[in-house]
Amino acid sequence: MHENKYLAIYHDLVSRIRRGEWKAYDKLPSEHELAARFETSRETIRKALNLLSEHGYIQKMKGKGSIVLDVGKYDFPVSGLVSFKELAQTMKQPVRTIVHELAVIKPDGELKQQLRASSKDEVWKVVRVREIGGERIILDKDFFLKKHVPLLTEEICEDSIYEYLETTLHLPISFAKKEMSVDAATEEDRRYLDLNGDDRVVVVKNYVYLSDATLFQYTESRHRLDKFRFVDFARRK
């Protein structure tokens, strides 16, 4: 496993910050100083620092230096592509995934359009419920183009589909477009979730693209209103 120099420096600095080597509002060493310490060029240090900045670890100030922030260490994930398994690992509550449906289907009108699929394409349909603290909170409906994902099993769906796609199939998942809104709850929502009488759910629609910019997955995540929470760290452009 080979890691880029700037990524290695980024990870090194992240772990130092997390370990408390620098506390919030402490100044980092200057870029010149860091370049000498890591025996590299300043531009490479700057790549690492820009990553830290984008991820909310530091704030850079022209003419002054870079200071460590205290946001960004908590409340992960920030905006980004994060799978439920990665998210679950940061939570205290016990979580469980129940697979309700796992089948190959022919996409119909709306779904075909969403996946930009042709009539000949076959599509995996996966319906899962996420249980958190004993309550059924999230209904996940995933659709994959079968030409990209030849095999799926119940075991994979109970673990992490993302992990399987990336580490086993080596699919180059690259970017996604998310849309969030509040919609009326369907009969399916009422059947699979503990809605406590709510007639609405938060719907997160996720369009996932590969690195050649082809769409290969459409996911609809339906959350119980009172348990929904989304955190986003954003920099002014």
Next chain:
Amino acid sequence: MHENKYLAIYHDLVSRIRRGEWKAYDKLPSEHELAARFETSRETIRKALNLLSEHGYIQKMKGKGSIVLDVGKYDFPVSGLVSFKELAQTMKQPVRTIVHELAVIKPDGELKQQLRASSKDEVWKVVRVREIGGERIILDKDFFLKKHVPLLTEEICEDSIYEYLETTLHLPISFAKKEMSVDAATEEDRRYLDLNGDDRVVVVKNYVYLSDATLFQYTESRHRLDKFRFVDFARRK
């Protein structure tokens, strides 16, 4: 007004893409070619292309080239700090801002904590309603530390507070943390908004920081459920 070379190139390429000089899935010229065309170095071109990539305009592919995407041209804003006025300009519906309250207050317990203010700090409180297509949809409650914002008028609040802060006061707004959730509607929500009987609202809490990492604004944006929509473009790290 001086603009950096890589920013100028970025803006040039954005406008060419928006004008349709390259269509979706077209290949951009290679970085080498662009460097020659813009009479600059490849690293500078790469800075511009990375901006295009981050903003969802292009997809870079090692060994192949960069292609133009069709997401990112619509559905603005993507995740980011965007003021209501900027957002309104991209909408078709007529919008209006009504200022209900504009006062200097002493922060009480919860607010003091949220703004990390001391008992001596004075705080601007602004309550505004956003009307879209004739309906009162969004209730915005803004709190600014007065030491950063000496003067606020009703005219400024009806226009764009952000514009005033950035272009007139030159406050270096730098980053923000957003939290979204669905909460019970308050008496205030029912009074100011056309809720149509809903007993919940989408709450977006926004903590805004200056470039020296000091918090100076807390905003709570309360949206009617059925009109709430949030779009996010995210790249896999």
Next chain:
DNA sequence: CAGTGGTCTAGACCACACG
């Protein structure tokens, strides 16, 4: 193989902050 984007270097000059 040639062409592409990804990383890295060792410098340079600039704008900004602070004493």
Next chain:
DNA sequence: GTGTGGTCTAGACCACTGT
């Protein structure tokens, strides 16, 4: 003034993609 981060250059080598 010194020191900081921001930009820019002209090269280099690498890994990947296509033919």
